[in-house]
Amino acid sequence: MTVEAIPAQKHIIKPSRAWLDLGLRELWDYRELVYFLIWRDVKVRYKQTLFGAGWAILKPFLGMVVFSIIFGRLAGLSTDGLPGPVFYFSGLLPWILFQDGVSKSGMSLVAGRSLLTKVYFPRLAMPLASVSAGLVDLGLSFLVLLGLMIYFSTSFGGQWWAAPLFVAWGLLASIGVGLWLSALNVLYRDVSYVTPFLLQAWFFATPVVYPANLIPEGPWRLLYSLNPMAGVVQGFRWAMLGVGEAPGPLAAISFGMTILILLSGVVFFRRMERGFADVI
Amino acid sequence: MPDIVIRAEGIGKRYRIGSLQTGYQTLRDVVVDGARSVFRRGARDRGPEYIWALRDISFEVPKGQVLGIIGPNGAGKSTLLKILSRVTEPTEGYAEVIGRVGSLLEVGTGFHPELSGRENIYLNGAVLGMRRAEIRRKFDEIVSFSEVEQFIDTPVKRYSTGMQLRLAFAVAAHLEPEILLVDEVLAVGDAAFQRKCLGKMDAVAQEGRTILFVSHNMSAVERLTHETIVVEGGRIVKRAPTSEAIDYYLTIGMEQMGERLWTHDEDHTPSPFEPVALRVIGPNGAVASQVPTAEPFDIELEYKLTESITGLRVGIYLSTSKGERLLTSYDTDDLETFRSRERRPAGRYISRCRIPANWLNEGRFMLGFNASSFGVRSYFTDEFALNFSTDGTGAPGSQWPEARSGPFRPALEWEILEAVN
Incomplete structure (x- = not known):
């Protein structure tokens, strides 16, 4: 009989000392597992719910309704000249990708502990799959955004083709934060309690319910752009709807932060990984 | 090669x-431990x-x-x-x-x-x-x-x-x-x-x-x-x-000479049930690692209850040397005892049972120890706590110098009848 899978390879087992072995090659070898984990997360996500995948649409939709009333009507925040619903919904799309990705991947290792302590696979696969599964939700709610844009007859931005790039950026940010949280959560279960607060604060530091130009120019703007999601949400709106500033140096800072969080996240995760099965 | x-x-x-x-x-544990080690440096810091x-x-x-x-x-x-x-x-x-x-x-x-x-x-x-x-x-x-x-x-x-x-x-x-x-x-x-x-x-x-x-x-x-x-x-x-x-x-396990003792560290997780010893007692009343099958011998379980336990049953597992279970028996199997011992107050106890004569075959056996309240909690289990061996001198059928297969060698009642044709 033939064994066609992962070729007969030699595994060296010894205490690892390397600092900077990202293990991406191995992750690639296990890409089918990543695919299956994503597939599992997507399948399971709305099992035994009444609305099923409808929640992928309902969640941002309900958020949009609430924001329209509170921030639009009551607080009277500017919506960059766009109809409120389109403005909020377009901000919520990348935000929910990030929020779900971070909270789900943060829990992924602990939730999958029975796997983790029994079978070997690159541990990166777990948080990675949790984040990526959110793309399906994003795809569904994207259709709603198109519907809203048609309903309110909003015109497309000239750079609509760049929207996927900003989604990918949001994904990277989500993976970076998710890696940090998931590895920390193995050691300290406090992470489960901290994450909701963190995300709540992060939400208000991201231009979802207000336009970024509400932040005064100068050092504040600079500080603001350290938030990776500020760049993502602004950029996504700019690409889809053509509002706000085109990405410039501030967006570059934002992107730089994303890469920094991501790389440090991978290094930290790999560093902690060795003890996962022993302490989880 | x-x-x-x-x-x-x-x-x-x-x-x-x-x-x-x-x-x-x-x-919080980390913070508390960290603070403690700062204040008590050198003192009772075991690391x-x-x-x-x-x-x-x-x-x-x-x-x-x-x-x-x-x-x-x-x-x-x-x-x-x-x-x-x-x-x-x-x-x-x-x-x-x-x-x-x-x-x-x-x-x-x-x-x-x-x-x-x-x-x-x-x-x-x-x-x-x-x-x-x-x-x-x-x-x-x-x-x-x-x-x-x-x-x-x-x-x-x-x-x-x-x-x-x-x-x-x-x-x-x-x-x-x-x-x-x-x-x-x-x-x-x-x-x-x-x-x-x-x-x-x-x-x-x-x-x-x-x-x-x-x-x-x-x-x-x-x-x-x-x-x-x-x-x-x-x-x-x-x-x-x-x-x-x-x-x-x-x-x-044979080095344990027919006795298995359990010691308890002070900082061990507290349990209401603490096993003390499991012993095989030969016909002369002393602990023995080998007992004759032709005579009855005792198995003794010694234990301590740090608080009273309701519905406690303490018992043995008997297995062959290959780990195949032969029997499980508890000290409150008997209905009378079960009723009178419904609640066992704190204290030190010995539960003893007798293995009848002419019952086990020659060979090696393993004894296990179990203490539990049925459907409530298992306090202690060690399936293979102790080994002992049996000597078949005088066992039924020992007039033939052959090894008998199987774990049991009971003296069964046989009748030989003249069949009427």
């Missing part, structure tokens, strides 16, 4: 006792305590060998398999493993209750390292092996435990790894299923794959392996042909 597929050199694994017990810390679960493990396994691994509970057998399957890292040492490694560490790992049997086959296969094409090719075979055809599109959460088990084993059994690590999977499932599993493992071995087989089931080890490693206290103490290794393993 055959190819070596597993080579371990000086593998050791150290655990921190604290983190082993609590599992994980909260941030973290470590134990070596494994030490100096060196061995080689040639391609195609089925190697048994036996040893007492906590000897480090499972840790060894976890290191070889790369689930956890060794603290020291070096090992080389050539080929795809599959583990049957615990059946059902990676099943998702909400997914159907069909979906779980794919998921579980992927987790165990199979490619999609490979799973698709073997799908029908897996389904028929698992005998759950009818329910293949039902969520696994609606399966019985037995069905889940069969499905999981079916997936793992079709993994076709070059090296298969098996840890005590046969402890579960009914007899028919166990036979099926053993048969499948036999077949895997026939195909020339390398198997490492950890088990307490000595007859399974004897049946499947030719060579066996004995692990005790984190070290390999013996590697020999299986029957010799099993004999060696069983004599590890």
Whole structure:
């Protein structure tokens, strides 16, 4: 009989000392597992719910309704000249990708502990799959955004083709934060309690319910752009709807932060990984 | 010279006792501990305590060998398999493993209750390292092996435990790894299923794959392996042909001279039940490691209750030297005793039972200790706490100098009748 899978390879087992072995090659070898984990997360996500995948649409939709009333009507925040619903919904799309990705991947290792302590696979696969599964939700709610844009007859931005790039950026940010949280959560279960607060604060530091130009120019703007999601949400709106500033140096800072969080996240995760099965 | 597929050199694994017990810390613990060590520096600072679960493990396994691994509970057998399957890292040492490694560490790992049997086959296969094409090719075979055809599109959460088990084993059994690590999977499932599993493992071995087989089931080890490693206290103490290794393993307990004592550390987790001793008492009233079968002898369980326990039953397991259970008996089996001893106040007790004369065969047996309240809690279990041997002098039928097979050698009442034709 033939064994066609992962070729007969030699595994060296010894205490690892390397600092900077990202293990991406191995992750690639296990890409089918990543695919299956994503597939599992997507399948399971709305099992035994009444609305099923409808929640992928309902969640941002309900958020949009609430924001329209509170921030639009009551607080009277500017919506960059766009109809409120389109403005909020377009901000919520990348935000929910990030929020779900971070909270789900943060829990992924602990939730999958029975796997983790029994079978070997690159541990990166777990948080990675949790984040990526959110793309399906994003795809569904994207259709709603198109519907809203048609309903309110909003015109497309000239750079609509760049929207996927900003989604990918949001994904990277989500993976970076998710890696940090998931590895920390193995050691300290406090992470489960901290994450909701963190995300709540992060939400208000991201231009979802207000336009970024509400932040005064100068050092504040600079500080603001350290938030990776500020760049993502602004950029996504700019690409889809053509509002706000085109990405410039501030967006570059934002992107730089994303890469920094991501790389440090991978290094930290790999560093902690060795003890996962022993302490989880 | 055959190819070596597993080579371990000086593998050791150290655990921190604290983190082993609590599992994980909260941030508060770290802060509190940190503050404490600042204020009490030098005072009673014991520092973290470590134990070596494994030490100096060196061995080689040639391609195609089925190697048994036996040893007492906590000897480090499972840790060894976890290191070889790369689930956890060794603290020291070096090992080389050539080929795809599959583990049957615990059946059902990676099943998702909400997914159907069909979906779980794919998921579980992927987790165990199979490619999609490979799973698709073997799908029908897996389904028929698992005998759950009818329910293949039902969520696994609606399966019985037995069905889940069969499905999981079916997936793992079709993994076709070059090296298969098996840890005590046969402890579960009914007899028919166990036979099926053993048969499948036999077949895997026939195909020339390398198997490492950890088990307490000595007859399974004897049946499947030719060579066996004995692990005790984190070290390999013996590697020999299986029957010799099993004999060696069983004599590890023989040094206890018919008595097994338990000591309790002060900082041990408090339990209302503390075992003190398990003894075999010979006909002369003294502790004995060997008793004659022709006379009755006693088994004594000594224990301490730190608080009163309701519905307590303290009892023994009697097993053959191969680990096959012969009987289970409790001190409150008798209905009268059961009623009068419904609540046992705190204190020190001895429960003693008598093994009748002319009852056991000549040979070696294992005794276990169990204390539990039925349906409430199991306080203490040690299935193989003590070994003892029996001497058949004067046993029924000993006029013929032959070994009798089977664990029992009772004096049965026979009648010889003149048949009327």
